Structure formats: C-alpha cells, structure tokens
Amino acid sequence: MNIALAQLNYIIGDIEGNTTKILAEVDAAKAANVDLVVFSELAICGYPPKDLLDYPSFIERCELALDTIRIASIDIGVLVGSPSLSGLAKGKKLYNSAFFFSDQKLLAKVNKTLLPTYDIFDEYRYFETNNVFECVDFKGERIAVTICEDLWNLDNEKLYNVTPMDELIKQNPTVMINLSGSPYSYNHVEKRRTRMQLNAKTYSLPLFYVNQVGGNTDLLFDGGSMFINRLG
Template sequence: MDRAIKHLRVALGQVNVTVGDLEGNVSKILNYTSRARDMEAHVVAFPELAIPGYPPEDLLLKPQFIEENLEALHYLASRVEGITVVVGFVDAQDDIFNAAAIIHDRKIRGIYRKIFLPNYGVFDEDRYFQQGKETPVFVINGTVVGVNICEDIWYAEGPTLAQCLGGGAEVIINISSSPFHAGKRAFRERMLSVRASDNCAIVAHTNLVGGQDELVFDGASMVFDESGHLLVQAKIFQEDLLLVDLDVESVFRTRLHDPRRRKEKLSFPTQVPIIHVSEPSPSPLPSLEKRETREILSREEEITRALIVGTRDYIRKNGFQKVVIGLSGGIDSSLVAAIAVEALGPENVIGVLMPSQYTSQASITDALDLAKNLGIKTYTLSIQKIFDDCREELQKEVFKGLEEDVTEENIQARIRGNFLMAMSNKFGWIVLATGNKSEMSCGYATLYGD
C-alpha cells in the first residue's frame, strides 16, 4: 500500500492583543482565523495566552477572570469551522495552567499545558501556574503535530524531544509570547534552528507582537525546515498573518538518513498521547504568493521600532489619546518627541517650553525648530515669576545667607513638573518623561520634577 503524500498549510497569526480585553482579543483571533481559512490553511496558530492577553499577572488570582477566559474560549470554539485553531488560554482544573487549546469544527479536540514555567527576569509564571505533565501530539490533516508553549522549546530535552521521539511529531507548533530585548531575536532564531535540526522536524514558532505595560514583543514569527534552515519570517513589530506550505514528506526522507534518531526512538521511555483532529484533504492547494524570507534591521532601527511600538501601545491600551512633553531643546526631550510623533501622529503630541532666567535663547530656538519640523503644537509658559517667588520666600529665613546650589535648580524642575501634570489633569493628556537611561541608572534626576 502506497504512503499518502502529506502536506500541511500552516498560518501563524501574529497578533497584538490586550491584557483583559477578552472580547476584543477573541474578535481579532476570529478575524485572523477567517482570513487563514479563506487562504486554505489547514491550521492557524496564535500566541501564548492570546485570549486573556500576556502577561495577565494578578488577574490570574481572580476566579471570575479565569471563568470569563474559559467562556471566551468556548465562544471562540463555537465559531471555528473548516480549519484547526491553536490558541493560548488559561486552563482551570484543580489549579490553573498556561495552556493551548486545539480547536476544530466547533470542538476543543485537545489541550496542551505548558511544562517549563519561567521564573526569572520579567517572568513570574511559577507564582501563578501549575506545570503541565503530558506532551500529546495531534494529527492534523494527516500530519503529526506537536504543540508546545514558549519556554518549552528552549529546553533540548523538553517537550519537543518527547513529541518527536515518543509521538512521531513531524511538525512542532510553538506558541509564544517572548518579550523583546536588543539581540534576542538572533538568539531565538539560533535556538529554533537547532531544535528543528536536532529533532529532524519542521518548527513553526508564532510570537506575540506589540506593547503591554513595560514589555514589548517583536513578533518575527518563524518557520524552520527539518534541517534547521529558515523558510520564512513574519514582520517585525507589526501584526502579520504568515502562511507557509510545509513539505512534510521531506521530514520522512531526512529521517531515513538518521540512524541516531532510530536508536534514540527505540530507547525513549515516554509514550505520548496521540489525538486525531482532522482527516487529510485530498486536493492539492494553489501555490502561495512568495514573500521575502526575512527582514533585516540594524540595532538602531530595531530599538527605535521597539520604542515606537511600546509608546503607542502603552498610550492606546491605557485609554489615552494625546501626550504632553516638556521641550528643552536638548537631545533627550527631542528624541522623546520624535518617538511620540512616530507612535501617535503629530496631532496627538503637545510640546511645552518652560523657560527661566537660566534658559538660553539657543535652547528656545532649538525647541521651536524641533516642534516646527515635527509639526506639533507648542505652548510657552514662563516659570520665572513662580521660581522668583519660591526663592524669595525661602531666602527670608530658611535659606537666609546660603549660597545657591542644586537646590534652586531642582525647584525649577519641580515647577515644570507641576505645569505638565496640571495640563495632564485638565485635558487628560499623559506626560512622557524625558530622562535618559544613564540618568535613570545613576539616579541623576529630580524627584517630582520634569
């Protein structure tokens, strides 16, 4: 009997979701699912905890939120037809789990629960979740697919190995919410390449994109063939629907030449649950439009895009429209203003000049030129009278006979801070700070100042 030729069209839904916005997140997932189905994908995968948003943090301590997240999952499942969906959610048994649901034709066919829970840096998953124990595989369109979550794939002897050796997985779908830092994407790419080649399996990695509070996610979802070669990468710092046709037969051909795998498979102790999700579709699919393998960014452009996305999403997801910035004419406030304009548009950025007797004319000119070049509205509010009144009152008795020093400089900064916060309170604008990283690291700033 001839072997059936296996083919699998995978879509990666690289979406920007919002923590707690269950309705909005599900609506976006359904939209991307519909688009993937229209493009004849067999399976579409969404990021880790895409339904509740990542990271949900102390919302996970609220039973009502857990229940509403489950209701959102079941509503989503009821709307899925003609395609398999892999999506992150919070599962609840006697404890809660960081989990992935595998949905097909209005039913939840299986669940994978994350095993490796990171508890370092920005991660705090041990505090909230119980770890999973099983490493099931799922037969989707006749292809054996292992599903795991983010940190799971970083471990060479983790779930990916169990799914490939114990379950015969030919494709690994890893759903992730991996935060950005400079240089991490290259490190992640090397790791995924090694994981694909070591397991002689295709690896499809879908990553979250966008900003959430202090975190930024860069997207750049990737697919690697069984030899570890990058097939295609999604957009960086943008939402994207990445589709790729996988040559699953190539996995079989490559494994025929791998005696190491045969020996490891014989001695592998774990038996893996196999869950049938969908039958193979007989008809060949029309070819996909070819797209560039990857986008290359310089370090400076990468960091700039991260700052723009992080600023835009922090403002929008917290319900603000406009920002206000104190403009000095210096590098720091100029850079913040330029990032804000890129993130929000010039109509949503207000610059405020607050000169005193120590402000040079060149600083005022530079700030006004910047505002003109960026196309933003400005206000000029002199702080001189208020500063003189403060200094005069203090010199009557408290500071009498003392030389002026950094104290008076800090008074100016606090007056400016009061002006900016007053405008924020009055108009509902959010104040963007203009300190730089070196100053923050050294503590060189005025408490309650601008």
C-alpha cells in the same frame, strides 16, 4: 497542510477585544483556504496577565471566549493560547494552555511544561507544571505542540529536569508548533532564531513559531514569527 501564523497585538485583560481580533483572523484564514491557524501564548487574555489570573471572573471570561472560538472553528483548525483550570486537588489552580479546536470540537488541550521564574518571568507563581506529553493528529500530520519556554531547554547545562520535545519525539511527530509570548530585548531576535533553528535540527522536524507584537506593561513584543525547515 496549510498553516497560518497569526501574529497579533493583544491587550492584557481585554478578553473580548482580543477574541474579536482572533475571530477576524480565523475568518481570513478560512478565506485563504488555510487548514490550521495558530495564535500565540495566552492570546485570549494577553501576555503577561499576572495577578488578573487570581480572579475567578477573569478565568470565566477566558472560558467564554474559548467557547466562542470553538464554535467558529468550522472547516478549520484553530490553535490558541489561554489559561485554563487545572482541576487539581493539590497544586496550582491554573495551567498555561494551548487549545486545539476544529469543526466545533476540542481536539486537544496542551499545557505548558517549563515555567520560567527568571528575569521578568514569574509563571510558576500562577501555573501548574504539565507532566503529560501527547502529540495531536490533524490533517494527516502528527503535531508536537509546545509553549514558549518548552523549546528553550537545549543547553548543555539544563535549567529544567525535563525537556518536552524529548518526550514528544517518542511519538513520531511530523511537525513542531510553538506558541510563544517572547518579549524583545537586545540581541534576543538572533538568539531566538538560533534557538528555534537548533530545535529543528535536533529533532529533524519542521518548526512553526508564532509570537505576538505590541507593548504590554513594561514589555515590548517584537513578533518574529517564523517557519524553519527540518534542516534548520
């Protein structure tokens, strides 16, 4: 399976502009005979959207954008990050999600499990935690899809009670894909690479990692999208 990582510069709140960029990359991926093109965490709305998530109209615009991308997914798989309604009677109204489209169908929606609340992150303020773990079957591969922080719980002293890949590995995936919104900080480039290498070696799976570039609010995003084989 041919996988393309689309590392783009998104603008927070410019849902229509971000969608235009995404659609252009989908077209380019089709022209290059790519099977699956992957975009970063919350690519639809830009990361981090913060209190824009509190506006119902903002979520509605994200939903319209997702439907446009779904329609464009003829003869290709598209994996893209966006907020989504949780539909829960109790708990947060939103998930931080990854939508998997192909041939104008929604194949899967994967929700983020680990929601950071340290440093510049405040995701638990807006999003509900995922507790359902399912791989996605596509083009003969079984894909373990995770979102950013979901791959960062490998320390001996764990910050979270659950490690998503420990659950997903039980379903015998053949590849890992991580959608990330990881900002730049000093030494973080090497730290990020080392952490992804550790995941690949721990689970003995190839790993595709996609991040964004550019600047949003006071944050810089340095990209660093990568592929790591199962040996790290």
